[in-house]
Amino acid sequence: MNKHHFNMIHHIAIIGSEYKRSLKFYSEILNFKIIRETKRGKKNDIKIDLMMNDQTEIELFIKPDAPERVSFPEAKGLRHLAFKTQAIEEDVRYLKENDVRVEEIRYDEITHKKMVFFFDPDGLPLELHE
Template structure:
C-alpha cells in the first residue's frame, strides 16, 4: 500500500502584521473566513480561510517571528501556487486591488501560462492557468 493522500488540506503562513495580512487574504483575494481564534497564552491569532471547497490557508501571527532568510531561493517552501482557468481576468482583478503582478510567463515544460505576485510579507504567490 502506498502513501494514502487525496490532496492538500491547508497551507500555514506566519505573517508579520496580522490585520494587514488578514485584509490581504480575505478582503483583497476574497478567501472566506472559516474561523478566527485568538490564543491569549501565545499572544497569537490563527485564522482559517477557505481557498475553495477542498483547500484552506491557516494564517498565524506570532510575536517576534523571524523574517524569511532570503528571497526567493531560501530552503523550504519556495512559493504557493493558486490555479485559475482565467489568468488574464485574475491578474486584472489583482491590479484593480492595488496588488503588483509580474508579467505573465509561459512554462517552457508544460506550455501553461503563469505569473507571480506577493503577499504583504513578500511571500511569493503564483497564479497558474489550468
C-alpha cells in the same frame, strides 16, 4: 495502487505580520472565507482559518515578531504557493486594481502555460498558473 491514504492538501499555513493588512489580502482580495479566528496567548499570535475551496484551507498566523524569510525565494523549504486559474489576465488585472504587487505574465518553460508571480503583504511569493 497507492501505499498511502494522503492524496490532497488539507491546509497551507502562512505567517503574516500585520493583522489588518494580511486579513484584508487573504479574505477580501483573494476572497477566502473566514472559518474561525483564535487568539493564542501562549504563542503570542492569532490564527485565522480560511476556506480556500471545498477541500483546502489556509491557516493564516498573524505573528508581528516573526523573523524575515532567510532568502527570497530560494531558501530550503516551501518555495511558493501556486493557484490554478482559467483567466490569468483577468486575475492579474483584478490584483493590480487592488494594489497587489504582480510581476509580468510569462510562460512556464516546461508546461508552456501562462504563469505569474504576485506577493502577499509580507512579500510571500504566490503564483497563478493556467
